[in-house]
Amino acid sequence: MRGLAETLVEDRRFSSAVMVAVIANALVLGLDTYAEFPVTVHRAFAYIDEVFVAFFVFEQTLKLYAWRRLFFDNAWNVFDLSVVTISLLAVGPFAPLGPFSVLRILRVLRALRLVSVIPSLRRVVEALIRAVPGISAILGVLTVFFYIGAVMTTSLYGADHKELFGSLGASVVTLFQLMIFDGWAGEVVRTVGATHPGSQIFFMVFTIVTGFAVLNLFIAVMVDALRAEHDRLETGDIEAIEQGQQTTAREVDEVEQSVRALEAKVDAMMEKIETMTAALEKHDRGNS
């Protein structure tokens, strides 16, 4: 039984069917947003959606049954399972009612499986996630700057500019707006500057400092990407050069040993010649 499940789950046609279902489901969810459709159509969409959910529940159960513990070794399986489980909470008998009906929106998360079923998109998301640790320290510094900035602006300008700086949350939104250069002068700097002369300098400094931090965040991601590229490209070259050097060194070593061997032979020959000379001299002496 389990072998059969494994064969089915690992079949290319099964993955293709899942991919088609994910895309079709995403399209249905998109069509469902058109308010112009009559209610019967929306009801039909809801029914179709439940069929998709049933299929995905079947798919996940089968995979869990086939792979058991190995299922959890791949983070993407866990991702798929979470997405299906969460969207399960939003349909059919579990459908939230009344004030919680907003949670039905979570079904849309199923469309996130578009990423997990297409390998090239998967690699992109993996690369995006891998880039985060390298910038966590800069994000930490930005968090501190935003926190201090929010506390200061809320205290200083909150009373006069409720919408912009009325609370820590509002201040974070406004400071984010300054950092991304949005409505910088028109909405924030000139508005606050009218009531608090000198605040323009604070805003300029905040914008430049956080902008500079974001720039360095940017550069950190890029240097990481270039380092990976460098490792891939040059290491091969450098290794080839180093291997070439080792080969040369080995050959030179062999030459040295040959020369030494030759030296030993020449030494032996010299000894022979000396013996011969001695013999010859003795012979001469004997003759004379």
Next chain:
Amino acid sequence: MRGLAETLVEDRRFSSAVMVAVIANALVLGLDTYAEFPVTVHRAFAYIDEVFVAFFVFEQTLKLYAWRRLFFDNAWNVFDLSVVTISLLAVGPFAPLGPFSVLRILRVLRALRLVSVIPSLRRVVEALIRAVPGISAILGVLTVFFYIGAVMTTSLYGADHKELFGSLGASVVTLFQLMIFDGWAGEVVRTVGATHPGSQIFFMVFTIVTGFAVLNLFIAVMVDALRAEHDRLETGDIEAIEQGQQTTAREVDEVEQSVRALEAKVDAMMEKIETMTAALEKHDRGNS
């Protein structure tokens, strides 16, 4: 006949004439936008434009006649032919009437030939197009994010904010606006935040995630450009080093062979000396 057409088409003066015609035509189309000119002037422009079209039709026909199948080997020829054909549909006897008169605007596409007739601009466009495959996966991920974002925001905020999120199309425009940091706080985040508290967090996350994806798209294009540069620059150096190594290795090899040859000679000499010693000893024994 065909040889004559080929000679004409490949003549430098012919390409120069085409270039001049393309630029002149573009200028006429630009002048034609000035609504202040009297109707007679606009009519004159229309007449001049038809002359240009006639020239371009002649040019394309000649090239097709001269090169036949080879014409289609160069994508830029196909581009020129398409542009001329499309703009042909918008003038003279084919001129669209009534509600279709808007199609006359397609004549302007002829000005795109400014790119195809100037080699340096051509190379830039070729480089831009070559950069696309390297970022197609990131564009795919962005498409999924935009699609899910549009479905969610249309469902959640569409009813209360018709202009921003009234349909999937409107939502895509608004999410694009968030991604490019345009009217971020003033038009979208604070407007929706007023009716849906907590939506600010969704918008911030969407902005940061898509911004981060765009940053990586950016980096992907750059790493590709640097890789090409690297291949051009370093490969030469590395090859020079590797060639230098091979030369050294070959020389060391020659030394080794010389040493071995020397060894053989020394061995032969040793043999000779031993024979001699033996002869000398025999001689000595014979003497004594």
Next chain:
Amino acid sequence: MRGLAETLVEDRRFSSAVMVAVIANALVLGLDTYAEFPVTVHRAFAYIDEVFVAFFVFEQTLKLYAWRRLFFDNAWNVFDLSVVTISLLAVGPFAPLGPFSVLRILRVLRALRLVSVIPSLRRVVEALIRAVPGISAILGVLTVFFYIGAVMTTSLYGADHKELFGSLGASVVTLFQLMIFDGWAGEVVRTVGATHPGSQIFFMVFTIVTGFAVLNLFIAVMVDALRAEHDRLETGDIEAIEQGQQTTAREVDEVEQSVRALEAKVDAMMEKIETMTAALEKHDRGNS
């Protein structure tokens, strides 16, 4: 006594306690911004804040006592001391009154110690500061452009557009807004263009020139980061290659010396053989 202070100050648990105090203090300052809390709560926060200040004063005094002159060798100690001293001026008996009560906001600067107590954040800020000298010349050029731009726009457009260009300060804000592409057309270019035709060209040139300078500022920071990376990565490789070369050169040298030694021996042998031949010839002559 001083040894005890040193032991305490360098204890890991002491640094941990300081870190916890800095974070807790930052949170209290954040909570204090909620205007909804009753006055008694804010008074409690003020009391807690004074306790934190007392602790930080104790901490700094202890460090000064323990390390004395060495304290000032680390710029972060000086930073901590300044932050604590400045915020000291804003609480308790030194609390500014009346129009100066705005200075109480300086207490928030204490939260900046979040950076100095977390080593990874410290390294980020150090990197940000290290990047400044490399871009100081570009900042200088930008300053000149802004100054000239501000003088020109104040003179030309100040009379008609008081809010945008009424004074040098207002002009700097507006030019900064042009440089960061904020409200470019809607707030500035079209507004001024309505009264001063042709000003659009000035604004476009200013935007492109300063934008290009900022781009080069960006690239300067990046090239610096890549240079540091390069030094870290390649120098190792290059050094390995160069060391490999030196090893080979040394070995080849040794081979050369061996060959020369061999040559000397062969020369000596040759002499011997010549002596022998001479002896043999003499012997032959003597025999005959």
Next chain:
Amino acid sequence: MRGLAETLVEDRRFSSAVMVAVIANALVLGLDTYAEFPVTVHRAFAYIDEVFVAFFVFEQTLKLYAWRRLFFDNAWNVFDLSVVTISLLAVGPFAPLGPFSVLRILRVLRALRLVSVIPSLRRVVEALIRAVPGISAILGVLTVFFYIGAVMTTSLYGADHKELFGSLGASVVTLFQLMIFDGWAGEVVRTVGATHPGSQIFFMVFTIVTGFAVLNLFIAVMVDALRAEHDRLETGDIEAIEQGQQTTAREVDEVEQSVRALEAKVDAMMEKIETMTAALEKHDRGNS
């Protein structure tokens, strides 16, 4: 006389005096923008300004007299001379009157000499200018895109949106605004989209295509900067490696020659031994 002028002009104290005059003049021009000053103060500023002009005219005349033709070899001298000449047209007896009084603003250009008198700023501007040729082709493509875009949008939307697309000039400003993501949705896309459904897609495509071209412009500047850096850094290393290789190759060559010399000697020795053997054999035969 000319030698004296040359000595004066090349004196460090003279350049310092010019630098101080340029800075002081720039400050006076800045102070002059404050409309609050009484008329007498502005009149004083005008007088001081004329003194500066006199000094700069003296400086330029002296340099021309001292260096003659060599003066024009340095582009910065030509720049200084142009700036002084242009601002001369705006003061004293040449001061423009009536509608031309706006030209008095050209005096501010003298502050541009802040760049030419400070060497580090000079190098930055030189670097900025050097970067232009590398991006001229991309600027050409952008020009074509803007021209075609302006003709199309003026024809299509000009009638309904006079302010945004009423003329080619207005369209260029609006398209520039789209490219820099300013007021993208609020001022342009949604405004035009309300009267021309489908125009959103045109604007999105235009924004993405020009944005992508600007990105590549960016990358082109960066790759150039990195190439220069690479040349500076690596060429040294690569050359050191290549030189090391040549040294090794030369040494190996020497070894080979030594070995060959040795071989010749061994050959000679062999001959000798053979002669000896022959002599010995003859001797033996003679004896027996």
